[in-house]
Amino acid sequence: MVDLTRRFDVLVIGGGNAALCAAISARRAGASVLVLEGAPKFYRGGNTRHTRNMRCAHDAATEILTGPYTEEEFWQDLLLVTGGQTDEELARFMIHESKDILNWIVEQGVRWQPSLGGTLSLGRTNSFFLGGGRAMLNALYRTAEELGVDILYDAEVIDLKIEDGMFLSAQLKQPVGGRTEVRASTLVAAAGGFEANIEWLKQYWGEAADNFLIRGTPYNRGAILKMLLAKGVQEIGDPTQCHAVAIDARAPKFDGGIITRHDSVVFGIVVNKHAERFYDEGEDIWPKRYAIWGRLVAAQPDQIAYIIFDSTVVTSFMPTLFPPIAGATIAELAGKLELDAAALEQTITGFNAAVQPGTFDHTILDDCRTEGITPAKTHWARRIETPPYLAYPVRPGITFTYLGTRVNRQSRMLMKDGKSSANMFAAGEIMAGNVLGKGYAAGIGMTIGSVFGRVAGREAAKNARN
Amino acid sequence: MHGTRILQEADRLMTVCNSCRYCEGLCAVFPAMEMRRAFSDGDLNYLANLCHACGACYTDCQFSPPHEFNVNVPKTLAVARAESYAAYAWPRAFAGAFARNGLFISLIAALSVAAFIFGFAAINDPGVLYGIHTGPGAFYKLMPHNAMALLFGAALLYAILALMMGVRAFWRAIGEPIGMKTDPKSLLQAMRDAGELRYLDGGGVGCFNEDDHPTDRRKLYHHFTFYGFALCFAATCVGTLYHYLLAREAPYAWWDLPVVLGTLGGIGLVVGPIGLLSEKWKRDPVLVDEQQMGMDTAFILMLFLTSISGLALLLWRESAAMGPLLALHLGVVFALFITMPYGKFVHGIYRFVALVRYARERQMMAE
Numbered sequence: 001m002v003d004l005t006r007r008f009d010v011l012v013i014g015g016g017n018a019a020l021c022a023a024i025s026a027r028r029a030g031a032s033v034l035v036l037e038g039a040p041k042f043y044r045g046g047n048t049r050h051t052r053n054m055r056c057a058h059d060a061a062t063e064i065l066t067g068p069y070t071e072e073e074f075w076q077d078l079l080l081v082t083g084g085q086t087d088e089e090l091a092r093f094m095i096h097e098s099k100d101i102l103n104w105i106v107e108q109g110v111r112w113q114p115s116l117g118g119t120l121s122l123g124r125t126n127s128f129f130l131g132g133g134r135a136m137l138n139a140l141y142r143t144a145e146e147l148g149v150d151i152l153y154d155a156e157v158i159d160l161k162i163e164d165g166m167f168l169s170a171q172l173k174q175p176v177g178g179r180t181e182v183r184a185s186t187l188v189a190a191a192g193g194f195e196a197n198i199e200w201l202k203q204y205w206g207e208a209a210d211n212f213l214i215r216g217t218p219y220n221r222g223a224i225l226k227m228l229l230a231k232g233v234q235e236i237g238d239p240t241q242c243h244a245v246a247i248d249a250r251a252p253k254f255d256g257g258i259i260t261r262h263d264s265v266v267f268g269i270v271v272n273k274h275a276e277r278f279y280d281e282g283e284d285i286w287p288k289r290y291a292i293w294g295r296l297v298a299a300q301p302d303q304i305a306y307i308i309f310d311s312t313v314v315t316s317f318m319p320t321l322f323p324p325i326a327g328a329t330i331a332e333l334a335g336k337l338e339l340d341a342a343a344l345e346q347t348i349t350g351f352n353a354a355v356q357p358g359t360f361d362h363t364i365l366d367d368c369r370t371e372g373i374t375p376a377k378t379h380w381a382r383r384i385e386t387p388p389y390l391a392y393p394v395r396p397g398i399t400f401t402y403l404g405t406r407v408n409r410q411s412r413m414l415m416k417d418g419k420s421s422a423n424m425f426a427a428g429e430i431m432a433g434n435v436l437g438k439g440y441a442a443g444i445g446m447t448i449g450s451v452f453g454r455v456a457g458r459e460a461a462k463n464a465r466n
Numbered sequence: 467m468h469g470t471r472i473l474q475e476a477d478r479l480m481t482v483c484n485s486c487r488y489c490e491g492l493c494a495v496f497p498a499m500e501m502r503r504a505f506s507d508g509d510l511n512y513l514a515n516l517c518h519a520c521g522a523c524y525t526d527c528q529f530s531p532p533h534e535f536n537v538n539v540p541k542t543l544a545v546a547r548a549e550s551y552a553a554y555a556w557p558r559a560f561a562g563a564f565a566r567n568g569l570f571i572s573l574i575a576a577l578s579v580a581a582f583i584f585g586f587a588a589i590n591d592p593g594v595l596y597g598i599h600t601g602p603g604a605f606y607k608l609m610p611h612n613a614m615a616l617l618f619g620a621a622l623l624y625a626i627l628a629l630m631m632g633v634r635a636f637w638r639a640i641g642e643p644i645g646m647k648t649d650p651k652s653l654l655q656a657m658r659d660a661g662e663l664r665y666l667d668g669g670g671v672g673c674f675n676e677d678d679h680p681t682d683r684r685k686l687y688h689h690f691t692f693y694g695f696a697l698c699f700a701a702t703c704v705g706t707l708y709h710y711l712l713a714r715e716a717p718y719a720w721w722d723l724p725v726v727l728g729t730l731g732g733i734g735l736v737v738g739p740i741g742l743l744s745e746k747w748k749r750d751p752v753l754v755d756e757q758q759m760g761m762d763t764a765f766i767l768m769l770f771l772t773s774i775s776g777l778a779l780l781l782w783r784e785s786a787a788m789g790p791l792l793a794l795h796l797g798v799v800f801a802l803f804i805t806m807p808y809g810k811f812v813h814g815i816y817r818f819v820a821l822v823r824y825a826r827e828r829q830m831m832a833e
Contacts (some may be wrong), residue, residue, distance in 0.1 A: 042532055049528040052488055111670060113491035129524035132488025138525060138678055257528055259485040319487040319503050388591050 002150045004180045005447025008034045009464035010457070011170060011184035013157050013224055015039065016046035017133075017446055020140035022460065024108055026188070029461035034182065035144070036155040036172060039219040043255075044137070044153060046192045047216035047400060047429070047445070050257040051133035053115075053126040054105075054450060055443035056098040056398075064112045066123045071095045077227030077441055078126075081291075087236075093409050094435060102127060105450060109139035121363075122289055122440035126443040142414070151365040157224060160187075160233040165415040166422040185464035188456045189413075190449075193401035193429040194222020195242060196254060201398070204240040211303035212382070213247055215397040218254040225404065225430055233421070234406040234414045235432020243440040244294025246270075247397030249304060262392050263317040265293060266362065267308030268379050269351055272300040275343035277351070283378035285365070291440040293377045296395040298406020305394050306337055308348070310386040314421045316362065324390035333389045352383040360394070398404045400445065404433040409457035423463055425456035472545045476510045479542055482535055489523040492669035494659075494824050495543070496523070501827055508639035511553070514546035515636075515813075515820040521753050522668030525678050527692055528543050530750070544755035551812050554639070556631030563808035567758025571768060571805050578804075579797030585609075595789040602715040608789055611709065614796070621803040628807035633819055640823055652825035659821045660814070663688060676748040686743030691769060692814075694734020698773065701728035717783055728776060735773030739766045765810030771798045 012019050015037025016064070023033045037044050049264040057074045061067050074095045078086060100178075104113065111130040115123035122128075129136040144151065158432055159171035168185040172180045194200045196218045201209035229235050251260035265281050272278055279296050283289055295306045314324070327333025330348055334341040350373055358368035360382060368381045389404040405426045406414040428449040468474045480499050480579070483489065488495040495517050497708050502509055514567060521540050529535035531650040563570050586608045599607045659665065663685050666673055672680035705724040708714040718725050743766050746759075775795040806812070 042530075113669075128491075129488075130491045130543060131484075131522060132528065135488075135522075135526035135530045142679065148541060252534060255533065257486075258488070259529075315503060318487075319481070319484045 002034065002152055002184055006032075006183075008032050008150075008182070008184040010034075010186050010188060010209070010460045011182060012036070012188045012190060012426065012457075013170065013431075014046065014188075014190035014192060015044045015151075016154075016190065016192065016449065016452035017051070017137070017267075018430075018449035018456075019110075019188070020045075020137070020144055021105075021450050022188045022427050023144050023149045023151075023192055024140065024147060025454045025457030027144070027457075028150050028312070029458055031461035031464050032183065033144075033149045033457075035149060035151045036038060036157055036170070037151065037180070038152065038156045041153045041221060043217060044141070045134070045217075046220055048137050048449070049134045050216050050255075051129070051136070051446050052258065053097075053128040053443045054101070054446035055126050055441065055448060056102045056284035057095050058192045060097060060103060062102070062127075064114045064127055065125075071099070071123045074098070074125075078444070081439035081441045082435075082437050083439065085238075085439075088435050090407070090409060091435050093158040094447065094451045097455065098447050101447070101454065103451045104454065105136075110136045111139070111145045122442055122462075123287075137335065152356040154334075157191075160224070160227045160231065162228075162424070164291070165232060165413075165419060165424070167424045171187075182225070186425065186456055186460040188411075188453075188460050189208040189223035189224050189405065189424065189426045189430055190428045190453060190456070191430055192217070192220035193242075194221075194225055194403070195220055195398045195401045195434070197221040200226075201401075205298070208303050211395060212244075212255045212298070213249075213251050213256065213260070213395050213397045215245075215247060215256060215258075215260065215399050216254075220400070220429070222401070223244050226425075228405050228424075230415070232415050232417075233305040233424070234416050234418075235403060236302065237402040237405040238406050238438065239401070239403040239408050241402040241433075241436075241438045242294075243291060243397045243399040243436075243445070244298065245290055245399065246293035246297050246305065246307075246394040248320070249393035249395045250322045251395075256397070259321045261290075262320065262394060262399065263290070264307050264309060264313070264320075265289075267306055267313040268294060268384060269348070269377065270305050270307050271339070271344065271347055272305050272343075273302055273339065275339045275347050277347060277375060278305075280378050282369070282377045282381055284379075285363075287442060293394075294396040294398065297394055303395055306339070307392045307394060308333070308344075308384065309390055310384045311388050311390060312382075312386045314390065320392070322392070324392055326388040326390050328387050328389075330389055330403075333391055337391055337393065348384050349399060351377070351381075352385060355381045355383050369410060400429045400432065400442075402411070402438070403438055404429070404431045407434055407452070408433045409455075411452045412459060423460075425460050425463075426457040428451040468510070470549060472542065472549055473507055473510050476514065476542050476546050477505050479537055479539055480510070480513065481530055482529065483523075483539065486519075486529075488528075489526060492522045492526070493518065493520065493665040495539075496819070498824055498827060500814050502830065506641070509643055510546060511550040511636070512640040512820055512823060514543040514550055515816040516665075516824055517543040517547065517555060518663065518666040518817070519544055519673030519753070520666050520668045521750075522671070522680070524753060524829060525584075525668075525674045525680075538752065541755060544758060547667075547816075548755060548758045548761065550636070550816065551632075553637040554632040554816075555808065556628050556635065564761065566760065567809055568764040570753075571761075571764035571801070571809055574805050575768060575771070575798060575801035578801040579794055582793040582797040582800070583790065586789060595793075596786050597789065598784065598786055599788060600717075600784050602717070604783070604788070605716055605792055608792055609796075611715070615706065615709075618796075618800065618803065621675045625806040626802050629812065629815055632807060632812065633815060636781075636816055636819055640820070649826055649829075652822050652829060655825035656818055656821035658824070660818050666785075668827075674750075674753070675745055676750055679817055683741065684745050687738050687745060689738070690734045691738030694731045694736075694738050694773065695769065697727050697731025698776070699731075701725070701731060701785070725780065729780065732773040732777045733781075735769055736777070739770040739773075739811055742766055743770075761810050768798065768802050768805070768809075772802055 009031035
């Protein structure tokens, strides 16, 4: 039984990678720590359950990484995906700290493995968790428990008492036991974004948000973020920005995770509900482009699109959870997809006619391209002509949102008046917008969580002692 | 479409897992799965027998129940594994022995013990059964050595034949075209993997049993059991060689090789089964195929009875209890031999064959 009458040194709200790294590092610094996870035990850990790797800088190859990935190269990659919309000082700090995280996380019981089969050529830049994100999370929870961190599940925080940027207490609501006031010297908010809150998404996206699928936890409803912003914490990040990919339209509304994704875009064409193409499917290699397709599909009518390819490429990408929809003719396929058959035939015929001869190689930017159609397909363009014709219906799959709380290098929250908070820290998705103004590169979410979680825990423990 | 409901479910899960692959570093099942995009009945039976039931993939899975994808690989493959034993049983008529296996094994065991007691008493005058016999050849006062060797040799040969026929059917079903002997490298690799239970460690942390804290207890108890069994078997072989090559008759002195091997093996075969049973009773029901409990328990108890009766015979071989104890020990061992192809014993055989197949596949991938 957790004694809720006592005053904790550090209160951590959330239960994912960032929260646990904060709890562990605070506890290792000698603080008493309480973790409040809003989800039931099985669903603990927010989106960390669905992750699989982390992007960390390193100067040399390791047992699991094929080569060096310097701080500078990491920074350039981040610059590229965000288009410069990042807090450079904070981002460079995170990249520097990520080097040590590679070892620190192992000391917390997490185990690495070489790059997964069928992943997006990340063997040099990203370290993979043995057994995936939930295994990583289980290890962190085991370590936290062994260190004497108190953890409560189904522990919903319904209110925060904050005065002049100083956290005083949290209102806790539990299914059994009702409401309790929890007091702590410092607060670490690591409660994720608001991607599972469709009503909130609608404020920015309108009715289109009804057609979004949420890839991760249904528990990230942004309640803590909302409270903090309402109580004077400075916000950061574009509220309409999020990490969104194209996932199978047949996926569940929430928590479908990694397995609903599609890697087949570069091998075919993508059409909307009018059977029209709308973007260059071969613009760049898939790892650099997979994260833009969620937004592209979100911009199409009814937020639906169809990846269309033929039977020559079925083994070129990872096997999928949902089977492709097949038709012996384009017209039959169109019928099954409820698309206009004539329109789809016209699109495919036009595309096939535009395909130029070339040498196909999906591992490089090859010379198989189209000419004379808009949008062009600039690489890996091959005629779609070998039945059965196949298709995957896709919708936007939201991973996490970027609106968050502004922090400094101590992971300390900044208030609207520019002052730093006396005792409030933030880590993980809830402050990812500091680093990610837009765009995404695989594994950065976990880097943000581990690095700032560790910093926040350490600083909160120090803060509580003073 | 698959032949059975459980294979249908195994196919569904392998389709889910193959689109995820997070578990590929945990054991051999997932890398073997990744070599395929579709799964035949044989493929699924191969994967089921490759699974060591360490439970790590269940604990690590973001889609395990209560998630709607309801992914429970250890339990599904456990059921499929048990059903595969019956599917490949030889002769086909005995496939039914795998259903209600606990009852079947106990009946055979009870009957054969009774037969030995009755046999000893009927062949000799009852005084012999409860007499005190010491010195070389003491056991053969109750049963001539040649009769004993013939009876047990025949039982063992039958077991080996039945097992080989089962393995042959399995080998064909999993699509292995060529004989094992063509590839000693894979055979050696599989021996190493089986010998150290390489895949019963959750990818390095240990086995998940009663909760989400992994331990190496199951591996340890299994080692006690397996190597205890091997030592006991070695003791029997050495004893037979002593008898025929050196003309030295049992019982042997306590320091003599057959007795030393048998005693060490017997101790392993007491500690191991007790440990395995206690782990089994603690195991999280969500990982367990409850239909199999009878079969597992029966086999573990048979091993335990073998060692306990053997050790008791060693302790009281110079008393009036020797006759009944010998009958008990021989009865249990005889039952163990003839039921080997129709009980939990086969798990080791099929798993070994699956490991050979895996080693070969890995090699072919590398080439």
